Amino acid sequence: MSKSLDQIDLKILQEIQDDGRITNVELAKRVGISPPPCLRRVRTLEEEGYIKGYRGLLDPAQLGFDVTVFASVHLSSQAEADLRGFEAFVRAEPLVRECWMLSGEVDFILKCVAPDMATFQNFVAHLTAAPHVRNVRTSLVLRNSKYAAAVPLELKSAAT
Amino acid sequence: MSKSLDQIDLKILQEIQDDGRITNVELAKRVGISPPPCLRRVRTLEEEGYIKGYRGLLDPAQLGFDVTVFASVHLSSQAEADLRGFEAFVRAEPLVRECWMLSGEVDFILKCVAPDMATFQNFVAHLTAAPHVRNVRTSLVLRNSKYAAAVPLELKSAAT
DNA sequence: ATTGAAATCGCGCCACC
DNA sequence: GGTGGCGCGATTTCAAT
Secondary structure (H helix, E strand, O other): OOOOOOOOHHHHHHOOOOOOOOOOHHHHHOOOHHHHHHHHHHHHHHHHEEEEEEEEOOOOHHHHEEEEEEEEEEEEEOOOOHHHHHHHHHHHHOOOEEEEEEOEEEEEEEEEEEEOOHHHHHHHHHHOOOHHHHHHHEEEEEEEEEEEOOOOOOHHHHOO | OOOOOOOOHHHHHHHHOOOOOOOHHHHHHHHOHHHHHHHHHHHHHOOOOOEEEEEEOOOOOOOOEEHHHHEEEEEEEOHHHHHHHHHHHHHHHOOOOEEEEEEOOEEEEEEEOOOHHHHHHHHHHHHHHOOOEEEEEEEEEEEEEOOOOOOOOOOHHHOO
């Protein structure tokens, strides 16, 4: 299915990660090939799963979502079925934007976004009452210091 | 600068957040207006800062970045200058993809991505030695349970 | 087998109503 | 907010290496 990527593929991924709306013509110019093979490479990268999708980045604060909170959740059970149950719960909760299962003392970390504190507190009440939730610790985000794209491709560009 | 958004604007933002490469023609069809005014709205939303950019989403695991870690960092100083200094440090570190300043007992939470554990551990050594870093606690991500777009616009679509 | 060149087709984007 | 139209980019076909 997926073979090795050459330098051109890596450059394509880097450009697309940086600007999801770059035109194929411009992309081809930047990576040093002509548009048709460039487009074929992009399609292949999409099909093979390197590119999972494209998103517009919205500004939560400007849209009235002033409250961002990280929540650490500890469950009373680590049985796979219970973990799956908790994942289903957070997937159904619009306020939860990201959920990561962790090793160590905390089982899950949630990134939550809400229009105001009251809405968030109401959600925390639901969260605390969810099955097998033993402990919830929340930390309010004061400000975002860095928000880079998901993959540090520059670490790989150097390698062959 | 920014006024209130109507239902059409919200629908546009939702579609763009979901698919950053949607064509203007398709977008116009979905929100129920013709392409030219639709494009004008998008440009306005971009200029006013509701849309901050567009990104392709890459799959870290498929690209050989198998290690995702959340790091909690506690500083020995909360002076603004020292906070800014720490922010400058993480912005220069490719492994750090996100950094959030928090209220409560932890000062910062970092989302880090690395190709392997050795690379990450090497980074932690640098991090621990950074100015005013008192304490670092790391949690390895076992799996990602949810990764939604940044803003839960569906919470606002209902409102007028 | 993969690239690049040419040609077609649809979209982005500007005019104006 | 809608209509019309021009030019560019996306996409396919095909020749060439």
